[in-house]
Amino acid sequence: MSTVQWLLQISLLLWLSIGAAAATQGKPDCPKRCGDVDIPYPFGIGSACCFDEWFEVTCNNSVHPPKPFLKRINLEVLNVSLDHGTIRVNNPVLIYQNCSGKPSNYRKSWNGGPFSFSETYTRFTAVGCSALAYIMQDDVVNGGCMSFCKQGTTAPTNGNCNGLECCQTQAPPGLQSFTAYLESTSYNFSDPKQETCIYAFMVDHKWFSSKLSDPHAVKDKGYVPAVLDWRIYNAKCESVGWNNTSISNTSTSFCGTNARCSVANQSSGVICACDRGYEGNPYLPEGCQGILAGVGTLLLVICAWWLYKVLKRRQKIKYKEKCFKRNGGLLLEQQLSSSEGNVDKTKLFTSKELEKATDHYNENRVIGKGGQGTVYKGMLMDGRIVAVKKLKIVGDGKVEQFINEVVILSQINHRNVVKLLGCCLETTEPLLVYEFVPNGTLSEHIHDQNEEFPITWEMRLRIATEVAGALFYLHSAASIPIYHRDIKSTNILLDDKYRAKVADFGTSKFVAIDQTHLTTQVQGTFGYLDPEYFQSSQFTEKSDVYSFGIVLIEFLTGKKAILSTASKEGKSLASNFILSMNEDCLSNLLDAQVVKEGRKEEINAIAFLARRCINLNGKKRPTMMEVAMELERIKKCQGDFSAQENFKEVEYDTIELTRPWDVASTSMGSCLNTSASSSLDVQPLLFQKSF
Known part of the structure; x- marks a missing residue:
């Protein structure tokens, strides 16, 4: 046994010598129960009996048996667990669609408080035919799922939720503030027997799978059990006294006698637990009861002084070692x-x-x-x-x-x-x-253009070519293939010569050479997220291609991937881009700088390439090698667009394309077409107005 371990055991004996009173759950002289539910401290019935206002419980005695409610967030309490740091509540169904008399949107915010949906016990669930449900934080998709329907079949009645008229995903860690969205996808089967009402909710997955035989029954309930994690928020171990009283003595623990304090897993705050061999409420001064171990007073004083000197000398070293290990x-x-x-x-x-x-x-x-x-x-x-x-x-x-x-x-x-x-x-x-990359992000230069130094068409084309080359390198030329998984204009930096620097590889993944996709929990930035990946959870190299296609559209339009919700154009830049091309009015969507400086043929070529990149069918998208080569050809042909590349007809899903493009014949030159040809080729007319 090391000297430090021995000293720590002596310190523990010092705590044990204080003595333990009978274990209790509630604060002295406070109600311990409401109806059939125990209310342990730090929760309490009334403001004088709880840790603070977030933990205050009101008891509704007008019903039988009486029901407890969390006063601050007005949710019925079903039970509280001190051991797991959870509270089970009756949570409302979040959002409905095509359900008579039901709300159609929902936003939840407990920011600054002790509660968050439990990643371990709670699932975000959608029920109904072809329901697409997702939750967002700060314009970022933080989870979601999609149900599907099959004509002639009905949803399972055994509590399973495997995609058929019911889908689930794990609640993201530390979820306090989010907005829930729900929509019916375009993949519906027209079966009059199937329910058109769809809805989404957070639910205790054990209750859902064991107590609920039919998922559609939730619609009539309005509330379902959900599990929340809680902790003593905005507090640190050994820095706050009992009942939230500030103290300066760092040797005094926040938790009670014979209890240990630890940092909560997902957010700031602490949780307490009785030491091994003790039982009771660790949040009360003497809430943990056990067998006392005596020790001599003189020995304790000597060892306490020695412990102080040793720990003082090693505090900084140990802290750095702990951080080093914790940080991997x-x-x-x-x-x-x-x-x-x-x-x-x-x-x-x-x-x-x-x-x-x-x-x-x-x-x-x-x-x-x-x-x-x-x-x-x-x-x-x-x-x-x-x-x-x-x-x-x-x-x-x-x-x-x-x-x-x-x-x-x-x-x-x-x-x-x-x-x-x-x-x-x-x-x-x-x-x-x-x-250090001095000139900020590409997003800043596209969406907040500097009139003194605008990002020219030539610069846009060069930057796009550089980014495509970097992604081609990651996919095909690196020693181990890499999927970036978060390509967007804010993750592209510009150096002192306005050359592109792809950044932020926090969610990137290595890929085996013979591996075609990664199966992961869906994450990414809304507007750049590959719809095929969102539906299947399978990320491929073509998912990066889709995100890059959105960046190309930003180059052309100067608009953000998610348009203003107040805009008549709609919310998705991708859908507006496709619609504009279908209606031969892309010029209405183009950025003024692009219209001023870019040649019509160049813009046509880039727009056509972008459209190929955002094809809903990933197999029909080009590879990043093909994209990089195409951009290199277009860049080399600047100023020499007397003719166009021999474009092939590309088939699109009926979901993506509402009507054929208008086409016209042009004579072939030699700039974009790498192979000699004397035939006439078909090229789309993306816009009609002259520049």
């Missing part, structure tokens, strides 16, 4: 040491180096903030200007994304991919150090 340092070192290529150039920085580089993370050094973290501009000791990204780590999944980005970027050596210089694992939040 051992795994990262193993993967980097066993990899090849550019790994030797990836450095493990110390926390001291990066603190100095960023002036102790001065707010004046912040150059960007987002969902993944904050980026600071810094200068290393050798004078290099760098970007230091402090990640927001919430749950193990984010640590995996961090390690994933380091390992993948360590394998990449491409002029149009942002260069990773190293990382730091010694801090609470892992840090990534990149080359």
Whole structure:
């Protein structure tokens, strides 16, 4: 047994010597029960009996038996678990469609409070024929599922929810604020016997599978059981006293005697548990009861002083080691040491180096903030200007994304991919150090154009070619194929010469050479997300092609992937682009800078390529190699568009195409057509007005 372990056991004996009272669940002199439901502290009936207003319970005595409700969020309490840190509530059905007298949209927000839907016990569920249900946070799809119908069949009546008129997905971790959306897909079967009403809800998956024989019965219930995780929010272990009283003595734990405090898994806050051999309520001062172990007073005093001196000396070292392990340092070192290529150039920085580089993370050094973290501009000791990204780590999944980005970027050596210089694992939040890319994101230049330095048509075409080349490298030329999985204009940076740098590889994946797809939980940015991937959860190289097609459309139109909800054009840029091409009025959608500078033939070629990229059928999309080659040909032909490429007729699904394009014959030249031909070819007319 090590000296430190022995000292920690002595410290524990010091806590045990305080004594334990009889185990109790509620706060003294407070009601312990409402109807058939126990109400343990930190919950309590009345403001004087709970931890704070979020945990206050009201007891409705007008019904029999009486029913408890969480006062702040007005949900009926079914039971509370101190061991699991969960509370089971009656939750309303979130959203309906084609259901008489039912609401058609829903938004939930408990931000700042202790509650979130349980990732372990709660499922987001949709019931009905061809229902597409998803939840969003800050315009990002955070989960969803799709049900389907088959003519002549009915939904299962044994509680199964496997896609036939019923689908489920796991609640995302730490879900407090979201908006639920529900729509009927275009894949409906016209069967008059099938229910047209569709609806979605959060539900306790054990109750759903064991207590509910028919999923359609939920429509008439209006409420279903759901499980919420809870924790003592905005608190840290050994920094807050009992009953939320601030204290300065860091040796005093938030939890009661004979209890241990730990950080909640998914968000800020703490949870308590009785030590091994004790039972009761760890949130009360003496709520955990067990067998006492005596120890001599003199020995305790001597050992406490010794423990203080030893722990003081080792505190900083232990903290850094703990952070290093928690941030996946051992795994990262193993993967980097066993990899090849550019790994030797990836450095493990110390926390001291990066603190100095960023002036102790001065707010004046912040150059960007987002969902993944904050980026600071810094200068290393050798004078290099760098970007230091402090990640927001919430749950193990984010640590995996961090390690994933380091390992993948360590394998990449491409002029149009942002260069990773190293990382730091010694801090609470892992840090990534990149080359500094000074001119912001492509999205900023397209959607918030600078009149003094507009992004010209020539620049757009060059940047598109550079990004396509980088993605072709990732898919086909890297030592191990890589799927980016989050291509969008905000993840494309521009350097001092306005050259493209593809960034943000947190969700990227290595792919075996003989592997055709990845089966993953759906995630990505709404508007760039491949519909085929959303439906099947299978991500292919063509899913990156779809996202790149949306970026091409942004180049042409100057519009965002999701249009304003108040716009008459609709919500999806992709659907508006297809509609404009079908109606031969693409010029109405084009960006003014594109119309001013681009040749009609060049814009036609780019628009046609973009349309191929966003084909709903992934097999009909080009590969990134084909896209990159096509863009190179178009770029080389700038100013020499006397003739057009020999385009082939491309078949589109009837869902995507509402009517044929108008076509016209043109004589062939030699610019885009790489093979000699004297025949006449068919080319779409994308717009009719002259420039």
